[in-house]
Amino acid sequence: MKSDDVGIIGYGSSAYEKNGSQPTFAYLADAAAACLASAGIAKSEIDGIALSSFHAPPDNAATLGEYLGLELNWAHFFSAASAGPVISVMEAVRAVESGVANCVLCLGGDSRTMDDFRHLISRFNQAVANYAAPLNFGGMNGFFSMIQRRHMHEFGTKREQLGRIAVAQRYNALRNPQSLFRKELTLDDYLNARMIADPLRLYDCPMPASGADAILVAPLDRARPGKGVRILSGFQKHNHLPGEITPLSGGWAAFRERLFSEAGVSHDELDLVQLYDDYPIMVSIQMEDLGFCGKGEVGAFLDRHTLTFDGSFPLNTGGGQLSCAATAGGGGLIGVLETVCQLCGEAGERQVEDARTGLVSGFGMVSYGHGLSASALILQKAGK
Amino acid sequence: MEFPKPTEDAVNREMLQAWHAHGELLLQHCTQCAAVTYYPRRICPSCWSSRMENRPSAGEGTVISFSVVHRGVDEAFRQLGTTVTLASVRTDDGPQLITLIVGDDRDQVAIGGRVRLARDADRERYPLPVYSLAPSGKDAS
Numbered sequence: 301m302k303s304d305d306v307g308i309i310g311y312g313s314s315a316y317e318k319n320g321s322q323p324t325f326a327y328l329a330d331a332a333a334a335c336l337a338s339a340g341i342a343k344s345e346i347d348g349i350a351l352s353s354f355h356a357p358p359d360n361a362a363t364l365g366e367y368l369g370l371e372l373n374w375a376h377f378f379s380a381a382s383a384g385p386v387i388s389v390m391e392a393v394r395a396v397e398s399g400v401a402n403c404v405l406c407l408g409g410d411s412r413t414m415d416d417f418r419h420l421i422s423r424f425n426q427a428v429a430n431y432a433a434p435l436n437f438g439g440m441n442g443f444f445s446m447i448q449r450r451h452m453h454e455f456g457t458k459r460e461q462l463g464r465i466a467v468a469q470r471y472n473a474l475r476n477p478q479s480l481f482r483k484e485l486t487l488d489d490y491l492n493a494r495m496i497a498d499p500l501r502l503y504d505c506p507m508p509a510s511g512a513d514a515i516l517v518a519p520l521d522r523a524r525p526g527k528g529v530r531i532l533s534g535f536q537k538h539n540h541l542p543g544e545i546t547p548l549s550g551g552w553a554a555f556r557e558r559l560f561s562e563a564g565v566s567h568d569e570l571d572l573v574q575l576y577d578d579y580p581i582m583v584s585i586q587m588e589d590l591g592f593c594g595k596g597e598v599g600a601f602l603d604r605h606t607l608t609f610d611g612s613f614p615l616n617t618g619g620g621q622l623s624c625a626a627t628a629g630g631g632g633l634i635g636v637l638e639t640v641c642q643l644c645g646e647a648g649e650r651q652v653e654d655a656r657t658g659l660v661s662g663f664g665m666v667s668y669g670h671g672l673s674a675s676a677l678i679l680q681k682a683g684k
Numbered sequence: 685m686e687f688p689k690p691t692e693d694a695v696n697r698e699m700l701q702a703w704h705a706h707g708e709l710l711l712q713h714c715t716q717c718a719a720v721t722y723y724p725r726r727i728c729p730s731c732w733s734s735r736m737e738n739r740p741s742a743g744e745g746t747v748i749s750f751s752v753v754h755r756g757v758d759e760a761f762r763q764l765g766t767t768v769t770l771a772s773v774r775t776d777d778g779p780q781l782i783t784l785i786v787g788d789d790r791d792q793v794a795i796g797g798r799v800r801l802a803r804d805a806d807r808e809r810y811p812l813p814v815y816s817l818a819p820s821g822k823d824a825s
Contacts, residue, residue: 422688422757430690431723432782434811435770436761438753442770443782445751453749453795497770498752542729545780546749546772668723669772669782 302562306396307530307682308389309523310339310516311640316480316625320411320510324355324629325367327409327512331630332368335514340524341403348374348401348517350388352408353629354420364407374401381664382576383536383673384408385513385632390534390677392517402518406636409512410628417508427668438497440578440666441505445497446546447670448581452499454548455596457584459499461603463490465580465615466503466622468607473619475609475650480509481623504579506626513633515640520682527644528682532563532657536675538665550582551674552589552661560591563678567592570678571655572614572642574635576663577621582671586661590676609650617642617650635660636677643681656681685760689811696724698738700811707803709741709813711777720778743801744818745775750785750793769793773815787816 312334314327328351336343349372351361361375374395378384385408392404412420421440422433437443451457470485485503493502520528535558537551552559560566575586584598592613593601605613618624618638621631639658641647647655662675692700702708712721716733727734750771756762769785771793785793786802793799799815 418757418759427723429688430696431812433688433758434690435782435784435814436687436753436756436758436764436768437770437782438751438755438768439757441755442751442753445753446749446770446772449751450749450795495752495754497754500751543780545782669780 301390301394301531301534303393303397303531305519306393306517307520307528308515308640308679309518309520309528310335310341311514311637312338313478313513313630313637314409314511316478316509316511316627318480318507318509319413322411324353324409324411325359325364327411327510328364328407329368331409331512331514332405332407335405335516339516341516341518341522343370345403346370346405347372348392348395348404350376350378350392350404350406352378352385352388352632353410355410355412355416355628374404379665379673381666381673382632383662383664383675385629386636386660386662386675386677387536389515389517389636390531390536393531396517396519404517406515406517406633407512408630408633410630411510412508412628414508425667428666431668441497441500443546443666443669444579444581445500447548448499448579450546451548451581451585455599457599459491460487461599462504462580462584463487464602464607465577465583466490468611469577469616469620470623471608472617472650473623475648476618476624479619479624481619500579506578506621509625509627511625511627511630513627513630513637515633515636523682526683529640529643530680530682532565532678532680533559534675534677535559536673538673540674545669547670548585549589549595550585550663550671552586552676555676556589556591559676559678565657565678570657570659572617572639572652572658574616574620574639574658574660576632576635576661577616578663582663583615586663590659590661609652614652617647617652632662632664639679643679685763687760688758695726699724702740703813704807704811707801707805707807709743709801710738711741711775711779712736713739722779722781741775741777741801743803745773745799745815747793747795747797747799748772748774748780749795771815773799783812784810784814785816786810786814789817792817
């Protein structure tokens, strides 16, 4: 998908918190209001809502519309998994292009505590609840630690290399006023942290948080001068490699070529990259699947690059989920927000110089052994 | 405190009961396309035929990967305060599954190592099929 006329014209978020101090809809409302303020668009113009959330049910996009006092022509609740929010932006563009809606708010967010999180992951879906949780599977940490071990075994990937992702993201997060994590992280801290699921230790794992993010999709001629963002291409893929339980590749590999060819952009032309960071090993697998390096070669790629916002491969420049906030439903939108913020030149202390083009990925729907769903967008600053 | 248990239904009942009663792992064999499936489904995920037969696994398999899980999710498991050896196993019959490696020598598990169904495991404690190291699998790498 590609659109010359419709794109992103606003972004905003609620405050992020470790434990939810207000209900999910309240965070979503804060994000929605911040988003409209950034775009300079009146509430009366919003006629579409895309919602991504784990904890919103039994609520949905229509009941959120009622809560926000909106009359809607388009209301969709996206797959709760964290590939969904990125997909919701693609679908919102299609809805506006087709004329079904005029201005669509894409919202992602959740309010939760650690107990809510545990309850969610052991009953994430029927396959997990019936065939994994009764084994004391350790949640996503258990599944992704098996994937990491296999990657280390097969390709010689080292924890010292994966740790550079976590350390760089913390460096970025310290320059993002919204980050929940405010203390510097060293490679030694990462390597020697408490064991969670061998070989995963504490700083490999995202800390569940509460909060919400919002993106406004509308005709680009409604954007404030210099603040519009175009979507050059976007794809999704689900259940790539059926039957595999701990695969070393995901759906990004299946659409990588079309993602770049449709966008008309090469890897070298990307100024910043936001990869879905539930774990450094999954960021690494995306680097391979999206073609930044060959399969199995990410260790050397990580050695070769500096990954901070001011480095040779600016990655998750706002700190990402690992160091800014992992807000579940919003977690999948945080990369879109950060990209838009950077392309608008509004990232302050962590601004990537001359940022014009960025890639964002999504990943989610952890089922029997691994994540089923992959998505990605290439975004570019509209106009000159 | 209750450990999480699988929920029996019309599709998985025979598999769950065969493990619980006899220490057998039943796999679904499609009589149309010969695909072998775990976990149980209503139709074959390869060809969508509903003609699938449950047949016992021969019981042997190879470790694709494993993890030593220190932090469980459910409170009941957390209170046990023990680690478990979680594994993904490719059964010789075909399908892959998530399982645990049990037995005193489980710390010798290795990727590529051979495992076999632990038919004598405490099946009250383990409501799903679990494996132990096969004698030939020890110290494999």
